[in-house]
Ligand SMILES: Cc1cc2nc3c(=O)[nH]c(=O)nc-3n(C[C@H](O)[C@H](O)[C@H](O)COP(=O)(O)OP(=O)(O)OC[C@H]3O[C@@H](n4cnc5c(N)ncnc54)[C@H](O)[C@@H]3O)c2cc1C
């Protein structure tokens with residue numbers, strides 16, 4: 001089974017993003033960038049399938065600026081065999097356009113399984129996986145917390161849904177998106193990174209893939225959410241209850 | 253502006269979030285049809301027809317567990333008559349609407365918290381640290397809204413219900429439903445509760461949740477929430493996780509107990525009416541987002557609180 005894993009370069013989860021002074025967009029300028037955490041789960045799942053002898057090759061793919069090479073190196077260091085950068089320059093790419101670019105790569109690579117993260121923590125959209133599945137007319141399993149290979153052409157996937165878990169059977173080829181609970185991504189050690197340097201990263205452009213990107217929406221501006229009014233310290237449980245009784249009707 | 257509202261139901265109940273989606277739809281226009289798909293729908297379809305603002309209910313009678321892959325093309329067919337396809341953010345919208353959007357060759361704008369005009373919306377990004385104003389350039393718009401950001405619509409005299417038979421295309425590659433685990437609880441649904449009592453890593457164990465949080469939640473008729481750390485440690489079930497990657501709640505009262513207040517957690521609760529934080533560390537970040545801060549050891553504070561209520 002050949003696996004394609006889509007990885008996105010995003011502002012590191014521990015960084016608090018700043019806004020540009022003119023409010024036009026977030027300022028990612030000097031921020032530390034990392035692989036989207038959910039995509040680490042996706043890569044980890046792919047590598048474990050390969051280690052278990054259930055996957056033959058893992059190809060990592062990223063759509064982004066040249067800097068996304070670092071993200072692909074990380075995927076290679078985790079265990080991907082080769083990588084493809086779709087260099088979209090510095091323009092922001094919307095979800096549909098990303099899905100269309102990924103579709104072209106999938107058409108070329110013909111993977112049995114495409115793994116993505118459930119959501120990218122910059123836009124928090126959680127749409128590219130099912131969009132890609134629809135464009136390829138493939139079945140999907142969104143927010144997987146467990147993936148089991150049942151046979152050469154079927155997976156069983158446990159997925160996180162509102163209020164619980166659901167188990168689905170998914171015929172291959174398919175698209176699966178990873179929840180954080182899927183696994184614990186491995187740490188990359190220096191020797192892994194050294195080895196990853198020898199693995200190939202191919203660079204493609206949207207034009208080379210025959211995709212013309214068109215804008216589907218315009219970002220008019222960004223702001224911080226309104227801050228909550230400063231709260232108060234209460235010194236005892238009794239004081240807390242008195243305040244809550246004064247403020248709300250929800251106490252018994 | 254014609255709007256197709258995709259209603260969600262579960263275990264024979266209309267999802268409460270649907271009522272909030274109708275309010276969002278009404279901000280976009282007057283002509284709102286609701287579509288609901290599944291088996292044995294008559295009761296939920298009838299309820300849907302009484303949500304104030306709905307002009308017509310389209311009831312698609314399908315197999316009990318219709319796959320997203322098979323439902324999406326059916327919605328795409330209906331979409332031809334509408335300018336907007338809209339649902340409340342939830343399992344159904346996350347599974348199906350991105351597929352619908354891609355098949356319509358439009359982008360999807362998920363998790364809207366404000367509707368400024370027919371094409372301009374506000375949505376949170378970066379774990380809720382940023383609010384982005386976006387203008388859709390697509391002729392047809394596929395949207396989901398966050399239920400807590402919109403009030404629930406009222407009721408009306410029932411709108412007409414049109415039943416449509418639906419033959420799922422078996423040749424369409426699709427996933428099939430095998431099983432579902434939905435722990436039964438007498439408590440209100442987390443996303444819809446007026447009070448949420450949430451516990452963090454500091455609870456220390458599943459027994460901590462059982463012996464400290466559950467009695468308090470019972471007194472308050474509250475749902476139980478948890479931080480990711482508490483879920484990862486196995487103290488609370490996955491579906492209790494509140495935050496960027498869990499559920500987003502905005503109850504009238506949110507009580508955060510032994511939770512530090514990481515941005516990813518705040519993303520799921522900071523629009524709550526009143527926030528109470530109980531934490532032993534006076535510098536815990538959660539206190540900056542709380543209306544009432546109580547510094548103390550939860551193992552003594554929580555039993556006292558429960559006893560005094
Ligand atoms: C991509 C990503 C997504 C994430 N998504 C989520 C999400 O959806 N939801 C979420 O919650 N987290 C999420 N996280 C994790 C988040 O960053 C934090 O790690 C997590 O919220 C911490 O949980 P906590 O507050 O329970 O634990 P801790 O940070 O360990 O805090 C425990 C708190 O308990 C207090 N305490 C200790 N003992 C006592 C006592 N006896 N009495 C009272 N207080 C005490 C401590 O002072 C401390 O403030 C995500 C992280 C990443 C990277």
Ligand SMILES: Nc1ncnc2c1ncn2[C@@H]1O[C@H](COP(=O)(O)O)[C@@H](O)[C@H]1O
Nearest residue numbers: 006007063116117119120125126127128
């Ligand atoms: N620019 C991109 N390059 C590679 N993969 C991406 C890109 N954008 C999104 N993805 C994949 O799609 C998933 C969901 O992203 P999103 O729908 O934007 O939240 C991510 O976790 C990635 O696996």
